[in-house]
Amino acid sequence: IFCYNPILTCLSKAGKMEEARALFSEILEKGLTPDALTYGALICGYSKEGNMMAAAMCFNEMLDRGLLPDNLVYTVLIDGYFKAGNVIEAVAIFHHMKEKNLVPDHVTYCSLISGFCKQGEIEKAVQVYQEMCVEGVEPNIVILNALIDGLCKLGNIQGARQLFDGIEEKGLAPDNITYSTMIDGYCKAGNVSEGFKLFDDMQLKGVEPHSFVYNALLNGCCREENMDKALNLFHEMLQKGFATVVSYNILINGFCKSWKIQEAQSLLETMIEKQVLPDHVTYTTIIDWHCKVGMMEEAYRIF
């Protein structure tokens, strides 16, 4: 079993659950006894791919064998249930974990907070955050990022900004994700200039913006249909090597929204030249807009 576990872990991590399942059957056929790590690997893998039925079966089998799931197993289950939209089960698992006297850690709390945020239940997320603080788990930057994002996405940009402004007095420092979250929040709220202000601030603080930050701003410019500004930024990105397939997708969509289908089309050719592989988003965007303007022949050709 000690030989099988690491292989199983690798398969689960790579998302190859059919193979993991086959290996697990082989373990049973050989008369070996799976241990907590064996089940842990399977549960992680299934949860990650959103197969919560299979994850739950493994979890129950594990309990039936008298094996004790650790913090990590509970956390991936909570995370998986939230991502599958099953808040009830996620919360039930959290309670189960506490009944077993396990101590939820940063990652567990973060999964709960982010999960509630994505379900639009920000007050629950805040409640968990407060409970976490009472339990003596100090907030870290990842947790604050999750909360800030939740507030932004629910349109509470002021609340997000308050949390953001309080980061340093907690002895923490905003990172690239913090900035890209806030900047995206401002851009989506229609306040692109505040996004650029934060973009300057972060550089003054020595946090070098990476591609997500640029992409958020790029998208902000496109939403304002300010394609000149978008192109300026894009050239900076090209120079710094931060232009990804997402950056191209944002620009292509921006041009399409401004009815500049030709520009979008030539950008598609540029990206191919530059060895940036178009993905399904690129093609969905281009094809969708060709349909919208009635260029069905061309849409089919690209398809």
Add this chain to the structure above:
RNA sequence: GUGGAUCCUCUAC
């Protein structure tokens, strides 16, 4: 020790 958490783009739902 090892497996877990947070940010950007399109369409549809």
